[in-house]
Amino acid sequence: MKKEPGSEREYLESYNHDQFKKMSVATDLLILTIEDDRLKVLMTKRSEYPFKGHWALPGVFVGMEETLEEAAVRGLKEEVNLENIYLEQLYTFGGVNRDPRLRVISVTYMALTPPEKLDFKAGNRVTEAKLIPVEEVIGGEIETAFDHREIIRYAKWRLKNKVEYTDIVFHFFPDMFTLPKLQKAYEIIAEKKVYKTNFRKKFMPVVTDTGLEDRSGGKRPSRYYCYRPEEKS
Amino acid sequence: MKKEPGSEREYLESYNHDQFKKMSVATDLLILTIEDDRLKVLMTKRSEYPFKGHWALPGVFVGMEETLEEAAVRGLKEEVNLENIYLEQLYTFGGVNRDPRLRVISVTYMALTPPEKLDFKAGNRVTEAKLIPVEEVIGGEIETAFDHREIIRYAKWRLKNKVEYTDIVFHFFPDMFTLPKLQKAYEIIAEKKVYKTNFRKKFMPVVTDTGLEDRSGGKRPSRYYCYRPEEKS
DNA sequence: ACAATAGTGTCTGTGAGACAGTATCGA
DNA sequence: TCGATACTGTCTCACAGACACTATTGT
Numbered sequence: 001m002k003k004e005p006g007s008e009r010e011y012l013e014s015y016n017h018d019q020f021k022k023m024s025v026a027t028d029l030l031i032l033t034i035e036d037d038r039l040k041v042l043m044t045k046r047s048e049y050p051f052k053g054h055w056a057l058p059g060v061f062v063g064m065e066e067t068l069e070e071a072a073v074r075g076l077k078e079e080v081n082l083e084n085i086y087l088e089q090l091y092t093f094g095g096v097n098r099d100p101r102l103r104v105i106s107v108t109y110m111a112l113t114p115p116e117k118l119d120f121k122a123g124n125r126v127t128e129a130k131l132i133p134v135e136e137v138i139g140g141e142i143e144t145a146f147d148h149r150e151i152i153r154y155a156k157w158r159l160k161n162k163v164e165y166t167d168i169v170f171h172f173f174p175d176m177f178t179l180p181k182l183q184k185a186y187e188i189i190a191e192k193k194v195y196k197t198n199f200r201k202k203f204m205p206v207v208t209d210t211g212l213e214d215r216s217g218g219k220r221p222s223r224y225y226c227y228r229p230e231e232k233s
Numbered sequence: 234m235k236k237e238p239g240s241e242r243e244y245l246e247s248y249n250h251d252q253f254k255k256m257s258v259a260t261d262l263l264i265l266t267i268e269d270d271r272l273k274v275l276m277t278k279r280s281e282y283p284f285k286g287h288w289a290l291p292g293v294f295v296g297m298e299e300t301l302e303e304a305a306v307r308g309l310k311e312e313v314n315l316e317n318i319y320l321e322q323l324y325t326f327g328g329v330n331r332d333p334r335l336r337v338i339s340v341t342y343m344a345l346t347p348p349e350k351l352d353f354k355a356g357n358r359v360t361e362a363k364l365i366p367v368e369e370v371i372g373g374e375i376e377t378a379f380d381h382r383e384i385i386r387y388a389k390w391r392l393k394n395k396v397e398y399t400d401i402v403f404h405f406f407p408d409m410f411t412l413p414k415l416q417k418a419y420e421i422i423a424e425k426k427v428y429k430t431n432f433r434k435k436f437m438p439v440v441t442d443t444g445l446e447d448r449s450g451g452k453r454p455s456r457y458y459c460y461r462p463e464e465k466s
Numbered sequence: 467a468c469a470a471t472a473g474t475g476t477c478t479g480t481g482a483g484a485c486a487g488t489a490t491c492g493a
Numbered sequence: 494t495c496g497a498t499a500c501t502g503t504c505t506c507a508c509a510g511a512c513a514c515t516a517t518t519g520t
Contacts, residue, residue, distance in 0.1 A: 202509080452491055454498090
């Protein structure tokens with residue numbers, strides 16, 4: 001078959017080298033939440049080789065007809081039945097031997113949610129899934145599959161940085177929350193104590209008082225606030 | 234052929250679905266520099282379909298035996314004969330129809346360099362390459378291939394953010410530089426004027442005076458500084 | 467009354483913004 | 494001397510850190 005140099009056909013063929021055939025692209029999900037005053041990540045126990053019995057991040061392969069973000073959203077829906085939550089691309093990991101079976105490029109996405117919204121027991125999944133404190137993963141107490149320990153360490157680092165100059169803390173809470181709880185979450189992520197006064201000065205401008213109170217504490221009740229329902233016009 | 238459920242073999246086969254076969258992974262490079270008081274990006278003129286005659290970012294496909302970063306480093310070496318420069322992963326673009334020929338996931342890397350180190354005329358490249366002001370690309374004055382205009386817009390945004398709270402400005406300069414020039418670069422990237430006094434207060438702690446002077450200005454000479462040769466012990 | 471938690475007032479220090487002033491070059 | 498550029502001193506103001514104080518609950 002005759003080839004026209006520089007033609008579309010020649011290009012299509014040149015890209016079909018065997019070299020580029022066996023790479024797969026996946027999105028791995030870092031579903032993070034705060035529970036019992038600890039930052040936790042959702043992991044699934046592998047029931048198959050390799051790393052059978054180890055814990056891994058949930059993930060899906062990217063289909064030919066979906067974007068990376070669509071794949072991440074699909075994964076969230078399939079694995080934890082979760083929709084409409086905060087999602088951001090974290091980093092792309094492409095080590096050669098990340099997966100001993102085949103070359104997998106993993107585009108990781110970070111999802112933040114209050115623990116109440118997680119529903120990983122239901123659904124049609126067979127594999128075991130649970131929230132694991134990131135400290136236990138990073139500390140090596142948990143047997144972790146692939147390079148997922150590194151990925152989790154990176155996510156924790158990114159979160160720690162962003163919490164100081166953005167409003168991501170709010171994504172760990174439902175519509176209503178109390179400032180003491182918000183502060184506690186902030187301190188866990190930032191890994192440092194802050195003064196009540198300064199914390200409130202910082203976030204008061206972006207929250208609004210609901211008038212409701214949380215009387216579950218036993219002591220003086222704290223007020224419920226909402227995030228930014230009054231955006232300044 | 235008999236299959237053992239849960240075996241390694243079954244897994245390998247299940248990942249060989251046609252669905253995951255035709256995706257390619259590339260790294261596109263954003264080689265940024267400051268020249269003539271403008272932020273510029275290196276682009277190459279496409280000599281083939283598609284987007285023939287349009288300008289595109291340099292990039293290489295990721296080989297099976299190299300990591301993403303190794304591919305980026307190789308691309309830098311091949312395209313602009315550049316080594317040992319600042320390189321950071323920017324973002325991964327995975328739109329379905331980014332490339333009309335085949336599905337390409339593009340892991341983009343941002344490289345910063347002084348313009349003197351660029352050597353894209355030499356080498357064995359046949360395609361035309363030149364530095365184009367990012368404003369012209371974003372403004373639509375330049376015919377841009379694929380989604381590269383979006384990528385460049387994102388890089389500019391990221392750079393603008395990082396310049397305020399990191400030391401990336403220094404990567405646009407060789408070992409020695411004057412503070413007025415450094416400030417000018419800062420202002421171009423941050424897209425705002427700053428006061429000399431405050432700029433110096435901010436960066437004086439991380440530079441050291443060489444004693445040398447730049448007498449090319451015609452007026453009062455400015456001193457040459459180095460970046461952090463005196464890291465505090 | 468008391469312990470415990472929620473919430474406020476205010477002093478201090480740091481660092482950016484603003485601007486006036488001094489220093490050094492060529493012509 | 495003059496214009497232009499390099500460099501410095503210092504006032505102000507916003508904001509985070511620090512800490513003492515008041516307020517409201519259950520027991």
